[in-house]
Amino acid sequence: MLTPPRVLGDSSRHRHRRGKSSPRVAIPRDASTSSSRLSSSSSSSSSSSYDVIVIGGGHAGSEAACASARAGARTLLITQDKSTLGELSCNPSIGGIGKGHLVREIDALDGIMGEVADRSGIHFRMLNRRKGPAVRGPRAQMDRDVYKSNMRRLLLGNDDVDHRDDDDDDNRALRGMMNLDIMEASADDLLLDEGVGIETLAPLADPSEDSSRRDGGGGEGNRGEVARLERSKSLSSASANASNRRARIRGVVAIDSNTKERIEIESSTVVLTTGTFLRGVLMIGRERYSGGRHLRDSESVEPPSVGLALTLERFGFPLGRLKTGTPARLDGRTIDWSACLVQPSEKPAMPFSHVRQSRGEEPPLACAGRLIDCYQTATNEETHRMVMEYSHLLPEYDGMDGKGNGPRYCPSIYKKVERFAERKSHNSFLEPEGLNTHIVYPNGMSGPYPEEIQQKIFRSMKGLEKVEIVRPGYDVEYDFVNPQVLTHTLETKSIAGLYLAGQICGTTGYEEAAAQGIIAGANAGRAAGAAHRGEKAPVPFVLGRDEAYIGVLIDDLVTRGTFELYRMFTSQAEYRISLRADNTDLRLTRKGAEHGLVTDLERLTALDMRRTLIEDNVERLRNFKLFVTDWGSRGGNNLMGGIAAHRPGRESHKKCAEEVLGMPNVSLKMVEDIMADVLNESPGKSNDLSSMMIPTPSSVYDTVKASMKYKSYVVRQEKDIESWRKAQGARIPPNIIYDHARMPTFSKEEIKKLDRFRPTMFVETSQISGLTPQSLVYLYHHVMKLNKETRREKREENAPV
Numbered sequence: 001m002l003t004p005p006r007v008l009g010d011s012s013r014h015r016h017r018r019g020k021s022s023p024r025v026a027i028p029r030d031a032s033t034s035s036s037r038l039s040s041s042s043s044s045s046s047s048s049s050y051d052v053i054v055i056g057g058g059h060a061g062s063e064a065a066c067a068s069a070r071a072g073a074r075t076l077l078i079t080q081d082k083s084t085l086g087e088l089s090c091n092p093s094i095g096g097i098g099k100g101h102l103v104r105e106i107d108a109l110d111g112i113m114g115e116v117a118d119r120s121g122i123h124f125r126m127l128n129r130r131k132g133p134a135v136r137g138p139r140a141q142m143d144r145d146v147y148k149s150n151m152r153r154l155l156l157g158n159d160d161v162d163h164r165d166d167d168d169d170d171n172r173a174l175r176g177m178m179n180l181d182i183m184e185a186s187a188d189d190l191l192l193d194e195g196v197g198i199e200t201l202a203p204l205a206d207p208s209e210d211s212s213r214r215d216g217g218g219g220e221g222n223r224g225e226v227a228r229l230e231r232s233k234s235l236s237s238a239s240a241n242a243s244n245r246r247a248r249i250r251g252v253v254a255i256d257s258n259t260k261e262r263i264e265i266e267s268s269t270v271v272l273t274t275g276t277f278l279r280g281v282l283m284i285g286r287e288r289y290s291g292g293r294h295l296r297d298s299e300s301v302e303p304p305s306v307g308l309a310l311t312l313e314r315f316g317f318p319l320g321r322l323k324t325g326t327p328a329r330l331d332g333r334t335i336d337w338s339a340c341l342v343q344p345s346e347k348p349a350m351p352f353s354h355v356r357q358s359r360g361e362e363p364p365l366a367c368a369g370r371l372i373d374c375y376q377t378a379t380n381e382e383t384h385r386m387v388m389e390y391s392h393l394l395p396e397y398d399g400m401d402g403k404g405n406g407p408r409y410c411p412s413i414y415k416k417v418e419r420f421a422e423r424k425s426h427n428s429f430l431e432p433e434g435l436n437t438h439i440v441y442p443n444g445m446s447g448p449y450p451e452e453i454q455q456k457i458f459r460s461m462k463g464l465e466k467v468e469i470v471r472p473g474y475d476v477e478y479d480f481v482n483p484q485v486l487t488h489t490l491e492t493k494s495i496a497g498l499y500l501a502g503q504i505c506g507t508t509g510y511e512e513a514a515a516q517g518i519i520a521g522a523n524a525g526r527a528a529g530a531a532h533r534g535e536k537a538p539v540p541f542v543l544g545r546d547e548a549y550i551g552v553l554i555d556d557l558v559t560r561g562t563f564e565l566y567r568m569f570t571s572q573a574e575y576r577i578s579l580r581a582d583n584t585d586l587r588l589t590r591k592g593a594e595h596g597l598v599t600d601l602e603r604l605t606a607l608d609m610r611r612t613l614i615e616d617n618v619e620r621l622r623n624f625k626l627f628v629t630d631w632g633s634r635g636g637n638n639l640m641g642g643i644a645a646h647r648p649g650r651e652s653h654k655k656c657a658e659e660v661l662g663m664p665n666v667s668l669k670m671v672e673d674i675m676a677d678v679l680n681e682s683p684g685k686s687n688d689l690s691s692m693m694i695p696t697p698s699s700v701y702d703t704v705k706a707s708m709k710y711k712s713y714v715v716r717q718e719k720d721i722e723s724w725r726k727a728q729g730a731r732i733p734p735n736i737i738y739d740h741a742r743m744p745t746f747s748k749e750e751i752k753k754l755d756r757f758r759p760t761m762f763v764e765t766s767q768i769s770g771l772t773p774q775s776l777v778y779l780y781h782h783v784m785k786l787n788k789e790t791r792r793e794k795r796e797e798n799a800p801v
Contacts (some may be wrong), residue, residue, distance in 0.1 A: 047546030050076040050529035051202075053252050054521065055187040055308070056273035057085045059113065060502030060513035064271045064521030065334045066112050069179035071525030071596050074532070076181045076265065077155070078254055080302055085182075086116070086151025086512070089276075089293050090326040092144045092433050092441055095352065097127055098512040098568040100137035101549045101581045103352050106514055108588040108600040109522075111250060112154055113514045114352030118363040120147035122372050122435060124349035133706045134577045135570045139351055141374060143365070143434035144296075157181060184257050188307045191251035191264060192495065198248050201268035202527035203238035204489060205537040226574075229544035232555070236487035236523075236540040238496070246315060249497030253307075268531055269497040269524040272308065273517060276324065276506050278479040280304040283395035285450035285471055293476060298496040309479050315494055318482040321399035322565055324508060325446035325475040328454050330430070331468040332438040340375035340430060341461035347371070351558060354585040357699055358606035365435075375430040375463075383460045384417045384424075390453045397477050404477060407508050407565040408749070412475075413447040413457070428461070439470055448475040480506045484561035488542045488554055489523040499524050505557055508565040513548045515568075519543070522597050541595045546575045547587055560769045574721050574773030577710050582702040586611060613700045614707070621657040621708060624675050628653050631660055634674045659709045668696060668705040720777045727780055728763040736786065745784060750775050 050073075054065040065077040079085060094117040095103050107114030121139035141703030207230065234240055251266040277292030282301060291301030305385055313319060349366035351357050365371065379387075391414055397404030406412060411419065414670070416426050429443040447454065451472040458464045483505040485493055491500045499520040504515035519541065526538045543551035552573045557566065570576050579587070589607045592598035626634075657671050676693035696704050737754040740746065746754075750771055759765045762783075765776055 028342060031295045048264070049251075049701075050074045050181075052076070052269045052271065052521070052524045053265060054266040054273065055252065055270045056091075056183075056275055056277070056502070057082070057155075058087070058273060058502065058513060059510040060273035060275070060517035060520075061271070062086065062151060063106065063111055063113060063387070063514040063517030064273060064499075064501055064524070065155070065180055066177055067109075067518045067521030068271070068525030068528075069177050070110060070599055071522055071529055072136075072533075073179065073525035073529035075179055075525065076183055076267070078183050078185055078187050078252065080184065080186055082152070082182055082184050082259070083157065084148075084295070084302070085155055086148040087296065088142060088144050088147055090324075090433060091140045091443060092147070093139060094121075094142060094510060095137060095139035096511075097135065097137040098549065098570045098572070099509060100127070100139055101570070101579065101584070102511040102515045102553070102568060104138065104354070104581050104584040105548050105550050105588055106511075106518055107353055108584040108602060109518055109592040110589075110600055111514065111518045112151070113200055113511070114354075115356075116147060116150045116154060117142065118351045118353050118356055119150045120365075121349070121363045122365055122370065123345040123374055123431075124363065124366065124371070125343075125346050126350055132577075133702055134710070135581050136581060137570075138581055140349075140363075141345075141372070141431055143436075145434050146365075148164060157179065163191065183254065185263065186257070186303070187252050187305065188255050188262070189253040190249065190270060190308070190311055190495075190498070191253060191266070192246040192247040193250050197242050197245055198496065199526050200238045200245070200248050201250075202497050202524070202531045203537040204236060204491075204523065204527050204540045205739055206234050206237035207539040208234050208240050212758075225544050226545040228287040229542060229547075232488040232542050232544075233540045236489045236491065236542060238537070241487065241491075241493045243495070244493040245312060245496050245501065247495045247661070249495065250726075260320060266530070269499065269528040271499040271501060271520045271524050272504060273500075273502045273513070274305050274308060274478075275502055275513070275522075276476045276478045277302070277305045278504060279306055280307045280399070280476050280478040283397075283475045283477065284448050285393050285453075286395060288395065291476070292478070294471075294474065300333070304478075312383075312479075317485060317492075317494075319479050320482065320485050320506075320563065321405060321477055322480050322503075322506065323397055323398070323399065323404040323475050323477040324503075325406070325412055325448055326473055327444075327446040328458065328471045328473040329433070329440050330440040330442055330458065330464070331470050332415060332430075332432060332440040334468045335375075335430065335440065336463045336465065337375060340377045343374040343376055343429065345371040345373065348699040354589070354610075355603050355606050358362060360612060360699065361457075370435060372435070374432070376427055377430060377461050377463045378425040378427050379413070379417075379461055380425055382412075383457060386453070386457050387414055387417045387447070387458060390449055393450055393453060395448055395475060397475075399477065404475070405564055406475075407567065409422070409565075409567045409569070410446075410508065413445050416444075428465075446473050446475075448473055461524070478503070480504055482506065482561045482563070483557035484559070486558045487540075488558055489540045489632075490520040490554065490558075491523065497524075497528075506564075506566055508567050509552075512553060512568055516555055518597075519550060522595065526596060538595075541597065543588070543591075545573070546578065547591075548584075549573055549579055552579075556769075560767055562769050564769075566769075569632060569772075571772040571774060574777070575717065577713050577717050580703075580708060586614075586703070588763065610703075613697060614703055617696045617700065617704045618658070618707065621661065621671070621704075624657040624678075625654045625672075626678070628655055631655060631674070635666075635670055658708050661705070662712060668701065668708075672696065721773065724742055724773075724777045724780045726764070728761070728766070729761050730780075730783070732760055732762065732765070732779075732783055733786060733790075734760065736783070743778070745778050746775055754779075 019676050028064050052068040052073045052075045054061050054077045057077060065075050068075040085366035103114050117140055120142045121140035122143050125139050127137040127139050128135050252270060254263045257264055280292040282289055283290045290304050292304050294301050349362045351363050396402045399405040431441045431443055433439045433441055454472055455469050458467050481504055490501055491498045501520040522541045530538050545551050545555050553568055573579050585607050589598055660666055661671050672695050679693045738751050753768055753770055757768055
């Protein structure tokens with residue numbers, strides 16, 4: 001047996017067992033000190049009044065609290081236990097396909113997830129690297145303890161954080177967030193002023209009512225998207241929702257952890273980020289017990305939130321039940337690593353942070369040479385036999401007639417085997433949880449069987465024949481709110497000042513939660529802060545579908561709603577060629593600064609420098625021209641399309657480097673090598689820098705290449721979407737057949753949904769959750785082709801013989 005990837009400590013020796021102890025409550029503290037003072041300019045620690053209260057310290061709550069504080073609002077974050085801030089409850093990784101785009105967009109808006117992930121990453125990969133830049137997704141494996149430590153330091157400041165996990169001196173820069181207080185307590189209920197049409201205490205203005213305040217909508221987006229974005233802002237304003245309003249936020253009722261005293265804290269806005277805690281129930285096998293999640297390395301659970309669920313129910317919010325699960329944790333010392341396929345980290349490691357990238361830096365642990373390997377194993381037919389044989393021992397859920405409404409795109413091992421019965425194996429990635437632990441996360445293997453059955457299933461897999469389980473996997477089922485009751489700012493339409501973000505909105509994943517958190521926190525903070533200072537109400541901060549994946553995520557949620565866990569994929573963005581992970585700062589940072597969300601001067605300076613570099617390199621490519629035959633002779637015939645380059649007359653035809661780069665199988669390096677050769681051969685060439693060919697710097701290489709190479713695709717993409725939008729009123733033939741033979745680009749799920757709902761008009765298809773924009777465009781072209789064929793057949797039938 002090989003040694004595990006790292007020589008690790010003994011922290012995993014105490015195996016987890018569920019006890020019959022009472023639910024875990026927050027760490028006891030005196031009520032008078034239950035709010036921590038984090039900076040000299042933050043509000044008083046004894047304050048009972050704030051502009052914004054954020055309930056929940058998960059990824060949505062942490063991002064919302066920081067966004068609100070950056071916007072200048074006096075912000076309070078309420079969490080049951082500050083030691084769990086920054087906890088990675090399930091997979092110890094950040095990013096991935098679609099998700100990595102969200103992290104980089106959060107970072108471009110001065111959010112915290114990307115920076116904390118960079119500081120804590122121990123394994124970095126760019127997924128889909130062999131595909132086009134639009135679908136590549138940065139992903140990093142975290143050291144779970146270091147991530148939590150870095151997040152807590154950023155939120156709490158150095159004085160409240162254990163420094164044993166420090167790995168670089170630069171951590172001293174994380175000294176707490178201005179304007180932010182933290183309270184350890186349980187939020188029990190909302191303080192509300194009730195009344196139909198009641199006036200909000202923290203309004204957002206309708207931009208259409210004051211043309212002098214409009215911020216340009218979708219910026220460089222097409223006209224249709226600009227108009228769509230402006231409409232979303234108008235519908236998010238206080239005036240647009242007056243008739244729907246039944247109450248307004250006045251504050252929060254919290255229960256102090258130590259004294260159990262009931263505390264009323266006033267605020268004009270609340271951001272609710274309850275995660276899996278809203279009437280949460282935990283399950284292993286047939287055992288059920290109340291809780292939002294298990295505390296790591298403990299027998300206790302964190303208690304669910306019941307009072308908030310009852311209040312939402314009383315106000316008619318459409319509640320449903322969702323479930324998710326986390327797999328067992330394995331003891332890495334009992335794994336035969338030699339039998340598994342190694343998955344090394346990429347070098348150099350690509351950071352999430354734009355500022356770090358502009359400095360030309362790798363993430364800290366990568367610089368220190370402390371990256372680890374992950375490993376791959378797989379299930380087999382024996383695994384699948386046991387998965388099905390013991391399925392009667394799985395929990396009975398509240399949702400979907402006892403089957404549970406779980407994640408479609410991150411299913412349990414039981415759902416994988418059931419859904420894909422023809423497959424003989426499914427991959428599982430073994431991911432060490434940190435540098436100083438033996439605990440390993442088996443990605444893709446969640447399944448809340450009784451613990452002894454979980455161990456049997458794992459031991460049927462290659463490399464895991466003698467594995468020991470440190471903690472069994474479990475499921476959690478919880479309430480969520482159908483997000484169609486929200487505006488594009490994530491404010492509820494019926495309770496003014498109440499914002500929702502994260503899993504309460506039906507999403508799954510840290511990144512989706514954080515993306516919602518930054519938008520909800522920014523809008524709550526801007527609105528409440530302006531009201532407190534006596535300033536004019538700000539316009540809503542909303543991102544368009546052509547501006548950001550965050551815009552796609554929120555627009556999908558509030559317009560279509562969801563009845564199953566929503567996960568972000570690149571296929572859900574109709575403008576994905578433009579929404580790449582490499583250009584998020586160019587798309588969002590300046591807009592964030594205009595709305596008071598981006599305040600970091602280094603970030604703004606880095607943006608200006610990067611934009612200038614990109615423009616200079618693009619201009620150089622546009623201005624460099626050669627005859628087609630010269631391009632062909634220097635780069636080979638394939639560079640210019642083979643023998644076509646030597647057709648008569650081509651010798652007098654010139655192409656610029658930008659046009660050549662747009663051709664298939666041509667890379668930026670190939671073009672720049674030819675440019676360098678030509679410049680070196682130029683007569684009278686001097687040795688000064690102005691005449692030298694300097695390759696495009698790595699910090700802008702991907703962006704320069706993509707903006708040149710996919711320029712024509714962007715134009716075609718916008719035309720396709722515009723054609724689809726104009727066809728919203730067109731009818732779909734009632735006899736249309738939905739199958740893979742006729743629609744090979746559709747997924748099984750999309751075919752199934754179309755055949756089930758059988759929409760009669762195109763506008764109805766856009767309301768079906770789970771259909772990607774590209775599939776809608778394909779369906780439009782398919783129907784247009786069918787209609788054309790039908791008309792031709794009728795003409796032939798009516799033609800005189």
